[in-house]
Amino acid sequence: LDGVLLALSRQRSEVSDLLLEINEAVADINSVQESLGHAEDTWTEILGTVDQEDLPQELVDLIERVVDKAATGRQLASERLGEFVAIETDALELSSRLVTLREDAEARQRALLADIFRRDSQPFLTALSRLSIGGAAADVVALQDRLGYGLRDLADTYGSRMLGQGTGGLFVLLFVLGVRRNPAFKSRIEESATQRVFDHPLALTVVLTLALTQPLYPTAQPSVVALNTALFIVAELIVLGAVLRGIGWGKLALAGVYLVGMRAVYLLPYDTPFHRLTMLAGALGGIVLVAATWRFGDRKIGFGRWRGVVGSLSLVFGLLLATAAVANTVGAVTYASFIVEAVIRCYLAALGLLTLTIVARDLVGALLDTRLVALLRSVQQNRGSITLLLKKTISALAVVLWLWAALSAFRLLDPLLSGVVATLEASWTIGRVNISLGSILVFVFSVWLAVYVSRITRFFLDEDVLPRLNLPRGVPAAISTGAHYLIISGALLFGTAAAGLDLTKLAIVVGALSVGIGFGLQNIVNNFISGLILLFERPIQVGDHVQVGALMGRMSRIGIRASTVRTYDGSEVIVPNGDLISQQVVNYTLSDRDRRMEVVVGVAYGTDVERARNVIEDAVRAESLVSTDPPPQVLFAGFGESSLDFRILFWIDDFENGLRAKSEVGIAVSRALKEESIEIPFPQRDLHLRSKLSVDLSGTDDDGGSVRSE
Numbered sequence: 001l002d003g004v005l006l007a008l009s010r011q012r013s014e015v016s017d018l019l020l021e022i023n024e025a026v027a028d029i030n031s032v033q034e035s036l037g038h039a040e041d042t043w044t045e046i047l048g049t050v051d052q053e054d055l056p057q058e059l060v061d062l063i064e065r066v067v068d069k070a071a072t073g074r075q076l077a078s079e080r081l082g083e084f085v086a087i088e089t090d091a092l093e094l095s096s097r098l099v100t101l102r103e104d105a106e107a108r109q110r111a112l113l114a115d116i117f118r119r120d121s122q123p124f125l126t127a128l129s130r131l132s133i134g135g136a137a138a139d140v141v142a143l144q145d146r147l148g149y150g151l152r153d154l155a156d157t158y159g160s161r162m163l164g165q166g167t168g169g170l171f172v173l174l175f176v177l178g179v180r181r182n183p184a185f186k187s188r189i190e191e192s193a194t195q196r197v198f199d200h201p202l203a204l205t206v207v208l209t210l211a212l213t214q215p216l217y218p219t220a221q222p223s224v225v226a227l228n229t230a231l232f233i234v235a236e237l238i239v240l241g242a243v244l245r246g247i248g249w250g251k252l253a254l255a256g257v258y259l260v261g262m263r264a265v266y267l268l269p270y271d272t273p274f275h276r277l278t279m280l281a282g283a284l285g286g287i288v289l290v291a292a293t294w295r296f297g298d299r300k301i302g303f304g305r306w307r308g309v310v311g312s313l314s315l316v317f318g319l320l321l322a323t324a325a326v327a328n329t330v331g332a333v334t335y336a337s338f339i340v341e342a343v344i345r346c347y348l349a350a351l352g353l354l355t356l357t358i359v360a361r362d363l364v365g366a367l368l369d370t371r372l373v374a375l376l377r378s379v380q381q382n383r384g385s386i387t388l389l390l391k392k393t394i395s396a397l398a399v400v401l402w403l404w405a406a407l408s409a410f411r412l413l414d415p416l417l418s419g420v421v422a423t424l425e426a427s428w429t430i431g432r433v434n435i436s437l438g439s440i441l442v443f444v445f446s447v448w449l450a451v452y453v454s455r456i457t458r459f460f461l462d463e464d465v466l467p468r469l470n471l472p473r474g475v476p477a478a479i480s481t482g483a484h485y486l487i488i489s490g491a492l493l494f495g496t497a498a499a500g501l502d503l504t505k506l507a508i509v510v511g512a513l514s515v516g517i518g519f520g521l522q523n524i525v526n527n528f529i530s531g532l533i534l535l536f537e538r539p540i541q542v543g544d545h546v547q548v549g550a551l552m553g554r555m556s557r558i559g560i561r562a563s564t565v566r567t568y569d570g571s572e573v574i575v576p577n578g579d580l581i582s583q584q585v586v587n588y589t590l591s592d593r594d595r596r597m598e599v600v601v602g603v604a605y606g607t608d609v610e611r612a613r614n615v616i617e618d619a620v621r622a623e624s625l626v627s628t629d630p631p632p633q634v635l636f637a638g639f640g641e642s643s644l645d646f647r648i649l650f651w652i653d654d655f656e657n658g659l660r661a662k663s664e665v666g667i668a669v670s671r672a673l674k675e676e677s678i679e680i681p682f683p684q685r686d687l688h689l690r691s692k693l694s695v696d697l698s699g700t701d702d703d704g705g706s707v708r709s710e
Contacts, residue, residue: 602643
């Protein structure tokens, strides 16, 4: 039935091509008729409006002949148009019959799948008793005939495509050989699975060519598909043996013979004794192959966190093959044939995707080391995370493709897709708005994709594109943020339109929002508008050192509603954008990052003031953090209680070095004054005590005793 459906599809495609040619021919004939009719009407009108006696008789005769030929041409075109219309009618009728036949075949196929568990043949032992060498030879001859017919049909139908496939394969081979000999690439893939794969260029070329060109033959005969699959199996096993070292070539040869043989089994005449015998051998051999693959993979590859999943799938496939063997024995041939074919297709898909995944994961590191990628600063600075992300993406894509192939093999893909489509198209009406689950998912997916794309876009803009441009400070952040909002806004509009919502009805939403703004959303709208002002006017930029009231710190982020200030003690403060616009904000680094610093120092009374000032000034000028333009100044501040005070004023080029610069200047001044023996005094007090009591230290006490001071 699969072959019948393919043949019907191809014939319907041919009929559709014929209808297109007929429509083009009909359009050409109509154009010719219109031209001839216009010419006939024009010359007839000329003859009717001009006095023929004023014209030469030869010209009148010529015009009459043109009119007659135009009328004759229109008649012939009308007859040819009728012929094409008749052919078109027959083609449409044939197309309708083909559609009916396809529907009948699909209905028959669904009926077989629905009744797949029934016994549709004799028990195996009964059928085996009729096995003979002549019958087996006849089955083999039938297989050869089907293969020959398929190849002839392929050459007749897709001859030019086969030539293109061969040319493409030659280019792939030359590319593989060129890459293999590239010294830089060889150094990047040294001692990896990719290097071992490129050591078999012919097998790699066959795998890539067949995998990429299979869609060129959508209606090829099953025998041709089986032949392509056999070639792919042989090349794939060679590549797999290079990727997974430790598999003996003898084991790979046995696996190849089994897999190729199972593809050939499906070209044998159905339900013959020889077919039953080969199907039973295929089911039992499949159990052995699945078990051996699981054992080798668990020991050599190590499935990691996928070990449980792979083990469960191996067990399920083994059990399915066992049920197929039992079903074949009792006479349920359709079920046995279906299960064995589905499991083999799943196994082949797993082998191919496993090889591609291992090679692709190795190629990720090699591609990130290429010269072109090395120019991307974002890639080099985030190499580890990008490599991990790409490897996870490759693995996830391989899993999705295998699930797709498995569902297709077990004939579950079409029912599943039909059920999903029906679920997504289910809709309900709220007022005049029609909403479906599919439209909601499209909207959610659009927003999610926009956020993801926006993050990637901002990442490359911030890391690679904008730093290479000579832009004023703050402009890169504005461009990056503007691109983010533009992508999100576009996604919202696209998602809304894709969801089937009428954009003209957004006026109602805007009206509702205006009412909400009037009642309770003033602050939100105020902060939003303030964020746009901050973004485009740029009075405050990311990286600026600001003071908002008592809050001081570095502006780390400017958002759509609020901004983040990181204080100098490490805490982060969320400041609404409205406060940054409405309040007084001190921006220490708006136009530049220069900052004037001040250090106060005092020397002892009696010190030569000029000498002390020169010593301090020389010490300050010698510091690397102190700017020379404008030069530092040392000013005499006044007479303190304990010292002669000086104010040291100096500029630094970077605001963030302020505290360190003050520290370095203070240490340098202290060291210079000490070297010049200039004292830095500490606060002193002279205490004078006054008392009206006079004490005679040599007097006597009241009892006549002497008094002595200790």
